[in-house]
């Protein structure tokens with residue numbers, strides 16, 4: 001049996017892989033090696049089955065019907081809110097707005113928190129390593145209000161220059177943003193320190209947790225931020241699920257962003273009143289089955305345990321990094337001291353997209369491109385990178401197969 005012991009747990013990789021039906025398929029006649037997990041993760045059977053069962057047995061709309069099915073669907077949807085709130089240790093379920101993903105979460109903060117506060121001359125601070133979802137919404141509201149967006153620098157290793165981030169927390173900054181983990185570099189950012197500095201200055205901090213929640217336990221209270229955005233499909237859940245956690249005081253002060261059904265108390269032509277948070281931010285029929293799936297995804301993480309996940313993923317990261325370093329002309333982009341299992345790289349004399357296309361023919365799924373991080377590509381002076389992003393259901397044997405395939409396609413292109 002292919003197991004490895006960590007101090008507290010035994011990690012049975014073959015049992016885990018058996019839960020992910022897609023991992024056993026072939027692509028172009030080759031066994032699939034799925035190393036595009038930072039893009040979206042694969043889904044275990046309990047997630048697929050929970051959604052299936054929801055549609056087979058419980059489907060109805062939420063919060064509207066008094067019939068049994070309506071109650072079951074509402075309980076399942078609200079149950080997912082409870083589950084997710086506990087998963088990130090939110091102080092209250094009512095501080096968790098369920099969204100379609102991180103993008104909707106950051107846009108909600110942009111239009112509902114930032115825009116009403118921004119004056120000409122104000123600023124939003126983000127960083128050079130952010131995903132566009134943590135840049136473009138701020139630019140849109142800055143344009144409307146005469147504010148600016150500032151970007152804190154990183155170094156050549158792909159680490160945030162913390163002192164400079166802190167130095168940029170000047171009085172005109174009305175919102176600070178940072179990703180907990182970079183989707184391109186794998187860098188883990190010092191979010192607690194940043195949050196501490198923001199609080200000293202009375203600046204609200206938004207953390208993009210999209211690439212953190214699949215790999216590490218998150219405690220928003222311990223982090224000390226004001227907003228935490230996450231997306232469900234990178235953490236074993238379905239696409240179109242995610243959340244914004246925000247401190248109650250912010251949610252109460254924020255006006256609704258989307259209007260429609262579900263988010264009102266009373267609608268009158270002489271003045272509509274709104275539901276309390278989080279419902280005032282959840283207009284329209286939500287992705288009920290999706291959140292049923294996300295509930296099962298969290299259960300799955302908890303059954304495996306983050307301690308075991310972390311140990312396994314860090315071993316894989318170290319092994320894959322070491323094997324990649326053996327390849328002549330290969331340059332890793334992102335060599336931070338603390339990383340999640342994401343490796344971006346380039347090979348001299350080849351284009352990332354050509355490599356990815358040929359790797360696909362070998363059954364290896366990796367992403368090439370700018371990874372929705374243009375400013376980061378500009379910083380490193382490259383148009384794109386190849387990115388191998390791993391998950392706890394990957395194996396050393398897959399790393400070996402990836403390296404064999406990479407050496408093969410590299411030869412074809414040189």
Ligand code: PMP
Pocket residue numbers: 038039100101102103104131133134179181182183208210211231232233372
């Ligand atoms: N932030 C980061 C760091 C990401 O990696 C992603 C997804 N690539 C997003 C935000 C956006 O997530 P979504 O598209 O699910 O809204």
